[in-house]
Amino acid sequence: MDKSAATTGPDGLDRTPWGNGNALMSAYYDSEWGVPVTSETGLFERLSLEAFQSGLSWSTILRKRPAFREAFAGFDPDAVAAFGDADVERLMTDAEIVRNRRKVDATITNARATLALREQEGLPALIWSFRPERTPVPLRLDQVPSTSEESVALSKELKRRGFAFVGPTTMFALMEAIGMVDTHLVGSHRRGVSGLWNPDGSRAASPVF
Template sequence: MSAPETTTPPTAPPPLPTATSAASVPVKPSLAVGADGLARCAWANGDAEYERYHDEEWGTALHGDRELFEKLCLEGFQAGLSWITILRRRPAFRRAFHDFDVESVAAMTDDDVERLLSDASIIRHRGKIEATIGNARVTRALESGLAELMWSFAPDASGRSRPASFAEIPAVTPESTALSKTLRALGYRFVGPTTMYALMQSSGMVDDHVEGCFRAA
């Protein structure tokens, strides 16, 4: 993901690195030191839910088909919106779309679409709701599985340096463009190159925690 605008959960987040004290970390424009003394990517500062998402989820590798399908759908719903808008509604999205179980979503009907269009707890966008159902049907038909397909486009981490600031984080990459092209050819919707880079960031295919962030490995 390009750094989240303003920028699901792993089932078992890895242990977090030891906290770095605020006194020992030079504060950069791309970093912010929270009330807890942790230096983190500045986009996560100031909102408790955003901080938890940054600390426990963003950049953590997801390898499950269901988790990546959820991520794909929520990134699609984010188009034109801020990520915090989607994050705050994520529990409602999970209820609306059967916890993003691919088979259950693929079986949803036009009546379900109309019902969801009256559900104020989610984003009531017909195109995105219909795309979520359609994307589930495409996912169901994959021979290799969604996770295997997506991770085949992950860049080689050994040849990539950690960004020193947000200015060094791209909005799109050759890999996200190639993933987008492949998904579109399969019939997926709301999977543009920028959206796919956002997915790569959030699901751990790339690590864009900036230098000095306590999550930076």
């Protein structure tokens, strides 16, 4: 069997291989990954978690997500933007999350940058303005890119707006997670779940803000 093509899980459903990794990953794959996210809080949370994931496995972040939500006030940008030195020290002693000082500082920085964007187009409109005209139509994992022209451009623009830990690879992972691109393998039962893409990879519907 070609392990890089869609695989069948114990429940008989075909998924991108990582979606059959364990029960936690399967649940995330089946209910969240690739579903459009357009709220400010939802996007700030996913932006933050993708940054914390850098260099780690996504399953590690998923296991720690409840603790992250508690530690970062439900990823409310207003609350996180107000974090000070005492909060940083509290986070750096919290063994339930990823204790990386640069990533903690970046999350607070990004909350403040998110608030600043309210005076302009706002975080959701900014991120979704980089949605490409077409999405990949991969049959195998080796056909799924790790960056794109749009993720590079989004990375540059977010950095220009004061965000940190938003490299092109991290931004492409964000785009996959929120349905801006659909990289579910052809054959997966979740292919097309966002409702935003036609089978040939062209745009269908637009996200609702």
